[in-house]
Amino acid sequence: MHILTAEQFNTSQIEKIFRRADYLRGQSATLAGRKKVYKLHEGRQLCSIFFQPSTRTRLSFEIAATKLGMGVISTENAREHSSSAKGETIEDTAKILDGYDVDLIVMRHYEAGAVARAAAVCKTPVINAGDGTGEHPTQALLDAYAIKQAHGRLTKLNVVIGGDLSHGRTVRSLSWLLSKYPKNHIVFVSIPELRVGSDVKKFLKASGTTFEETSDVKAALAGADVVYWTRLQAEYLKDPKAVSKGFSLNEKSIDVMKKTAILMHPLPRVDEIAPAVDADPRAAYFRQAAGGLYVRMALIDTVIQNG
Amino acid sequence: MHILTAEQFNTSQIEKIFRRADYLRGQSATLAGRKKVYKLHEGRQLCSIFFQPSTRTRLSFEIAATKLGMGVISTENAREHSSSAKGETIEDTAKILDGYDVDLIVMRHYEAGAVARAAAVCKTPVINAGDGTGEHPTQALLDAYAIKQAHGRLTKLNVVIGGDLSHGRTVRSLSWLLSKYPKNHIVFVSIPELRVGSDVKKFLKASGTTFEETSDVKAALAGADVVYWTRLQAEYLKDPKAVSKGFSLNEKSIDVMKKTAILMHPLPRVDEIAPAVDADPRAAYFRQAAGGLYVRMALIDTVIQNG
């Protein structure tokens, strides 16, 4: 099986992956557990091939595989260094890798759809680690896992998604996942030029998930169970300074959030969340990133079990 | 022992390497076999140092070592990142690596002869993974292995080598290997400015291997047991468009090939073989690349056994 998009999973598959992540997380708490996990896939190999560098995602996958006992073979900048620079198609590259007979290929590409095209010619399972403006399924799953960890559920949540809602794949994927669970309500907080796309609104309507759009950051934060914050990238803004102020959260601006709410962010953050916020127990972004390791371990494990 | 050139092996050594490759390939077909192979060199280390990036060759060696249970330490762009950028000689770099006491060094360099100079100061075995316009012995051996797999022999073959015969080391190495076996006949197909070098003709004559030169692609393909195709690089051509046409193979142009013939290519290919050819059972280039993994495993194994 390949993992190409978050949309390929139904809720029962997602729950199963999360239970596996919980198990692997639990085992990691003790040395005996770590050693047990390390024996799971000893002698297997993961090849990670990144046509677009992404240190965090790559390290996270490679650490996950290493913890499962797998050997890791890696390239961090295949665009510059590989045969693709000489004009080789992604399909040819994939067929060659496929012939090297590893147990799993993790691929990131700068072009939407490229990973799916690679997977289409591979018998070896392929995990999409992000393909340009396309998909980043493991990010979507780790976002949902962080919500599950904090609230114990993925239903009946008031989720604020704020910042740049028109670029980036995390907003679409997260909305999609939330739409699969009943009774969630999404509040999109943004500015006119960065509003959420019509494709997202369409599948939310189809699923019966309610949502609203606003530019009132304060009111949105006050009602949220989950705040998912992203960066307003200056390059997309008419007047960066005028706008970004309300979207740069600090200790005061998160004061209105419920005690039980969490503040998430796909990271890296620059100035859209002040470092002083980190100490707040509601600041969940580093826990969110850390949980991603176990989600990735669970996915690798699942893919290998399923062949 | 170091592996610096294809020419260092006699035919009985080559056969031994191929038998080992066959064994390792066979073991890889089952999980039990893979685990057995994985125990072969557990606790040993391979250091791969590439002064010229080559993703495919590097990954292939590193996957091979990992499958043999070795730990792999790697640098994919030593030219830019290492002390060589500060003016360190290849000999100094090699002496330092030698002191790190790994079991095997795999080195690629942009300069012909550099790997041999490095090996000359190393007690640690060194495998040449390509040195500029010099040698690429593992490519030569995997080419021969692919022929052996298809025809069961390396003798009595009509081998067409076509495309750019004056640049690139694969043409020379393959010719050299074929000259070591009796009764092969080589047909060099090219254009005047890219004809095979006089050094190659010289050792073919010395060995008694017959050969001819032609620019008639169709006639050459029709008689071949093996077609080894390479790219005509535009930079070397007087009139790229006029020439390249006959040298871009497609489904129709390979129609004249015998049913039992194979079409090989060192890869990457750009437009010298159309993707539609891939589905033809005679298209052997991906099998050729895949076999390289087992040849490299066999070579690593051989080098370590011999110390």
Place this chain on the structure above:
Amino acid sequence: MHILTAEQFNTSQIEKIFRRADYLRGQSATLAGRKKVYKLHEGRQLCSIFFQPSTRTRLSFEIAATKLGMGVISTENAREHSSSAKGETIEDTAKILDGYDVDLIVMRHYEAGAVARAAAVCKTPVINAGDGTGEHPTQALLDAYAIKQAHGRLTKLNVVIGGDLSHGRTVRSLSWLLSKYPKNHIVFVSIPELRVGSDVKKFLKASGTTFEETSDVKAALAGADVVYWTRLQAEYLKDPKAVSKGFSLNEKSIDVMKKTAILMHPLPRVDEIAPAVDADPRAAYFRQAAGGLYVRMALIDTVIQNG
């Protein structure tokens, strides 16, 4: 525990690390010993993150970890490829890595103090692999280890430190380590514009370690037990050619050295020591680099034992 500076160790801790390095070196001499060492930290992971490429230091650490049975996850050019390029702070990067739950982080950074700032937010042990003009503790320890190996002691030594004494961190670290042991005498040999800094002189005085400054290379070499030579980088010199001559050692210039003396260098060297010197038994720089592997193994081992 983090390893951020050579100054954090007292002499008994240093001796303990060196005894461990001796042990690991001894074990490495036999296959049985290697396998025993390989079992020490099986199932553990080291993540090496280099914001400034340094092939030699990185390979040395990664080989050390691999020999101890650890899985290694690596990035050789995090400055260009990681989120730091998007403006992420080193603290954020460190917190994310910390969440990935590896056993050890080895970090190099181009900015003095950056590794300490990263370590301050990490529960995972961090080893400083060099931070700009700041510290490079493992280099300092391997320098001391090489002296210990040659002379059996770190006291009562006449140590000449020559070349560029005002840039680079090795001169300061080595001076500091020597000042912790009684009865050493340091001779700084340089040219006026590259004299040793007042901070170094200050701690030497405070410790009671005697020292002198001179530009007479020959006299200095004649009296030395240890000669620690560094490069005069042309960019720092008023008149490169006029000056560098006396500071480029060759077979003749080292003739005055005692039979028992050793010639060290942090490497890479360019023309400040002629290759012909390498064959002299007093030339210790490659042994010095090689010993670094065991010092790094000992440090990794120590850090993991201490959690």
